[in-house]
Structures are given as C-alpha cells and as structure tokens.
C-alpha cells in the first residue's frame with residue numbers, strides 16, 4: 266500500500282468536486298509516463314476510487330517512442346497496486362528523424378505526437394476522459410513562458426474538451442511539484458526522470474525557456490513565499506477589461 270499524503274488526497278478531492286473532473290460512470294484513461302507526476306496521479310485516482318461516493322473506472326497507459334525503452338516495470342508496479350495498465354508501442358522516435366533536425370521545437374513535436382496516441386487510444390477503447398499529471402508549477406511555468414517568450418496570456422486549465430470530444434482533465438493541477446516529488450520519495454517508488462525524454466537523444470541545444478522560467482519562479486518565490494497562493498487566486502480573478510484587447514474594453 267502506498268501512503269498518499271492527506272494534503273494530496275484532499276486537494277485532489279476538492280479539485281475534482283469543484284471542476285467536476287471525474288463523475289459517476291466515467292471511463293478515464295490516464296497518461297502514465299512513469300515520472301513522479303503521473304505516478305502520483307495513478308495513486309491519487311486509485312485512492313479517489315476507494316473513497317469517492319461515485320463509481321468510475323480508470324486505466325493507465327504508457328506510450329513508448331520506439332527507442333528500446335524498458336517500461337515493463339511500470340506494468341509490474343500497476344499490477345501490485347491493482348491498476349489496469351497498457352503499454353502502447355509507437356515509432357515516434359524514428360518518425361521524428363529529419364523533421365526534428367530542421368526544427369528546434371522538437372520537445373513540442375514529441376509531446377504532440379504522444380498526445381495524438383493518447384487521444385486515439387482513448388477513443389478506440391471507449392474512454393470519455395484523459396487524465397494528465399500536470400500540477401500547479403507546470404501551470405505557472407506555462408503561463409510565464411507564454412507571457413515572457415510567446416506573447417500570449419495563457420496557461421493550463423483543469424479541464425477542457427479536445428477537438429474529438431474527449432475531455433482532458435488535470436486532477437493534480439492544484440498540487441505543488443514538491444508534494445509530488447515527496448510522495449515518490451516517501452514511498453520509494455523509482456520514477457523515470459527527464460532523461461527519458463526522447464529529445465535528450467538529439468544533439469541539439471535544449472530549449473532553455475522552461476528551465477529559465479523555473480529558475481525565475483524559484484527566485485521570486487524565495488522573495489515572496491506566498492506567491493503561488495496569489496497566482497492561483499489571480500487565475501480566478503481575470504479582469505479582461507484591463508488589458509489592450511479591444512474586444513474586452515469597457516468603452517460605451
């Protein structure tokens with residue numbers, strides 16, 4: 266039995282209720298990379314299944330890239346915890362080939378391709394929701410990266426509907442990354458780190474935007490330990506008429 270902190274289970278339970286992420290009768294496919302985030306996610310959902318006053322089912326799925334990854338131990342881990350698991354083998358790595366050498370946004374290429382396989386697996390097998398392991402630090406990093414490097418005010422919602430009608434949900438969106446790291450450490454679960462990212466196999470300079478944003482946020486949080494509380498509140502307090510977009514201005 267793994268030990269899930271009260272904090273994580275309560276945050277996940279509240280997020281689920283507030284945003285109606287998982288409801289009675291849902292069939293949820295969970296993207297399980299074997300990293301600390303999605304490992305926490307499968308255990309948080311397993312816990313929710315035991316305590317929630319509604320029934321739902323979920324299955325973990327791991328997409329491989331065709332790089333000879335050894336992920337059988339993930340099936341073993343799921344089996345030990347009574348979680349259904351499937352490995353979907355793909356040739357994403359080979360497909361990437363030339364395309365990636367010419368294109369610097371190779372991380373997003375892998376992520377897009379992986380997302381495609383997650384969507385099609387969900388659709389083929391009749392799942393109506395896809396759960397991903399993004400957390401609050403991811404949402405804030407994504408916000409700042411878009412703000413500082415891409416000229417957009419956008420982040421990661423707890424739930425959205427993909428083009429194919431599948432609902433994508435993020436049950437850990439209000440958990441801090443350090444809580445997820447602590448969960449994996451405390452339970453001595455061996456997790457796959459960033460080195461498993463196929464992009465690491467290419468001899469190209471890694472994009473530094475995420476790394477830099479992480480550092481920036483860490484420095485800012487040192488100065489202002491309440492920062493994430495304020496940022497989370499700000500995401501619920503969007504005053505659209507105070508920006509430059511004409512459509513939202515109060516002019517009449």
Ligand SMILES: Nc1ncnc2c1ncn2[C@@H]1O[C@H](COP(=O)(O)OP(=O)(O)OP(=O)(O)O)[C@@H](O)[C@H]1O
Pocket residue numbers: 295296297298299300301302303304326327328329379396397398399403
């Ligand atoms: N190979 C994979 N197979 C299935 N799902 C995946 C895979 N890689 C990522 N995902 C899903 O997409 C989410 C976001 O992926 P990303 O690579 O940004 O993860 P991460 O922040 O490193 O998280 P993790 O610690 O779970 O790997 C993961 O939390 C997981 O739910």
